[in-house]
Amino acid sequence: MEYSLFADESGTSAADKCFTIGCLLVPTFFQNQFEKEVNLLIKKHNLPNDRELKWSGIKKNYGMINLIIDLTKLITNSPVSFICKVSWKQPYLNWQTNEEVAFYKSYTMLMSYCAKVLQSEIRAKIDDKSDSYNKRAEVVEIIGNHELKNKLGSISEVKKCDSKSELLIQVADLFTGAINASHNLYLNPDAKIHKGKILAIKKVAECLGWDFLHYDTFPNADINIWHFPQEEYRKVPNTLDVKPTNNVAYVTREDVL
Numbered sequence: 489m490e491y492s493l494f495a496d497e498s499g500t501s502a503a504d505k506c507f508t509i510g511c512l513l514v515p516t517f518f519q520n521q522f523e524k525e526v527n528l529l530i531k532k533h534n535l536p537n538d539r540e541l542k543w544s545g546i547k548k549n550y551g552m553i554n555l556i557i558d559l560t561k562l563i564t565n566s567p568v569s570f571i572c573k574v575s576w577k578q579p580y581l582n583w584q585t586n587e588e589v590a591f592y593k594s595y596t597m598l599m600s601y602c603a604k605v606l607q608s609e610i611r612a613k614i615d616d617k618s619d620s621y622n623k624r625a626e627v628v629e630i631i632g633n634h635e636l637k638n639k640l641g642s643i644s645e646v647k648k649c650d651s652k653s654e655l656l657i658q659v660a661d662l663f664t665g666a667i668n669a670s671h672n673l674y675l676n677p678d679a680k681i682h683k684g685k686i687l688a689i690k691k692v693a694e695c696l697g698w699d700f701l702h703y704d705t706f707p708n709a710d711i712n713i714w715h716f717p718q719e720e721y722r723k724v725p726n727t728l729d730v731k732p733t734n735n736v737a738y739v740t741r742e743d744v745l
Contacts (some may be wrong), residue, residue: 489502489515489516489517489606489608489609490515490516490608490609490610490611490644491513491514491515491602491606491608491609491610491611491614492513492514492515492516492519492560492610492611492612492613492656493511493512493513493514493599493602493610493613493666493726494511494512494514494613494614494654494656494657494659494660495510495511495512495595495599495612495613495614495615495657495660496509496510496613496615496651496657496660496661496664497509497510497591497617497664498510498661498664498665498667498668499668499671499672500587500591503577503679504577504668504672505576505577505671505672505675505676506574506575506577506668506671506672506675507574507575507577507591507594507668508572508573508574508575508664508667508668508671509572509573509575509591509594509595509598509663509664510570510571510572510660510667511570511571511572511598511599511602511612511660511662512568512569512570512656512659512660512663512672513568513569513570513571513602513606513610514567514568514656515567515568516611517708518566518567518568519656522562522566522568522656523655523656524548524661525562526559526562526655526656527655529558529559529562530555530556530627531550532558533552533554533555533558534551535551535552535555536550540651540652540658541555541655541658541659541661541662541683542658542661542662542665543661543664543665543666543669544665545661545664545666546682546684546685546688547656547682547684547685547744548682548684548742548744548745549684550573550684550738550739550740550741550743550744552705553684553687553688553691553738553739553744554738554739555662556662556663556666556688556691556692557691557695557736557738559659559662559663559690560663560692560696560711561695561732561734561736563697563710563711564695564710564711564730564732565732565734566602569710569711569712570660570663570710570711570712571598571601571602571605571711571712571714572598572663572664572667572712572713572714573594573597573598573601573716574667574668574671574704574713574714574715574721575590575594575713575716575717576675576715576720576721576724577719578588579717579719579720579721580716582719586675588619588620588621588624589677592624592627592628594716595614595624595628595629596627596628596632596635597716598714599612599628599632599643599646599664600632600635600641600643601637601714602641603632603636603639603641603642603643604636604639604640604641605641605707606641607639607640607641608640608641609641609642609643609644610641610642610644611644611645612629612643612646612647613647613648613649613654613656613657614646614647614648614649614657615648615649615651615657615660615661616648616649616650617648617650618702625646625647625648628643628646629643629646632646655672663692663711666685666688666689666692666701667701667713669681669685669689669698670689670693670699670701670702671702671704674700674702674725675699675727681691681699683744684744687739687743687744689701691736691739694733694736695732695733695736696711696731696732696733697728697729697730697731697732697733698728702711702720702725703725703726703727703728704722704723704724704727704728705727705728705729705730706727706728706729708729708730710730710732711730
């Protein structure tokens with residue numbers, strides 16, 4: 489089977505204690521249907537269809553919080569999955585040496601893992617960002633396929649895209665941002681974060697049967713969170729099963745004021 493992969497990142501600024509790369513994985517046969525359902529949810533929550541969906545926009549916008557609740561339910565009730573790698577910067581020695589190189593090493597590890605665990609060909613679109621070396625995406629593809637040699641998965645393409653024109657990169661942004669923010673709060677309880685974002689984190693967590701989003705997971709087909717480096721970060725603070733629920737209430741305007 490072929491999968492389309494849409495990826496984004498969060499937490500690369502110096503203020504964050506961790507960074508996260510998140511991949512939304514959509515079977516190619518289901519992509520058009522999935523995009524249609526996402527657009528219907530955007531309309532349902534009265535959000536403008538020409539506005540880019542971004543984690544940074546979840547503050548007092550209760551419609552955005554309700555959208556991410558429904559997107560979580562949509563993922564856990566469909567063949568789509570979300571896999572992310574949360575890297576704790578302090579013990580990650582490569583990050584201390586060269587942040588850009590470490591970032592793309594993490595990208596390569598995660599993308600290779602996705603292809604291997606799905607035993608599939610993946611075609612990737614990643615959010616464009618400014619790099620000192622402009623062929624990082626090509627390097628991810630080459631090294632990722634080298635790591636996959638003699639395995640069942642492969643990476644057919646890694647393409648940088650403007651997230652404004654890629655709806656499913658925007659969806660990846662929402663989940664990547666929420667998961668990174670929750671992990672960053674765990675690692676740095678004094679971090680400043682808007683109450684609306686806290687509420688969004690708790691609501692997504694509730695959809696998974698959790699209280700917050702700062703855990704790693706046992707491998708699963710819905711939402712998979714991988715902590716890195718594993719020696720220092722695995723099971724911190726705990727490893728949990730995902731137990732999806734569809735009975736999560738929406739928030740109201742008063743909840744975010």
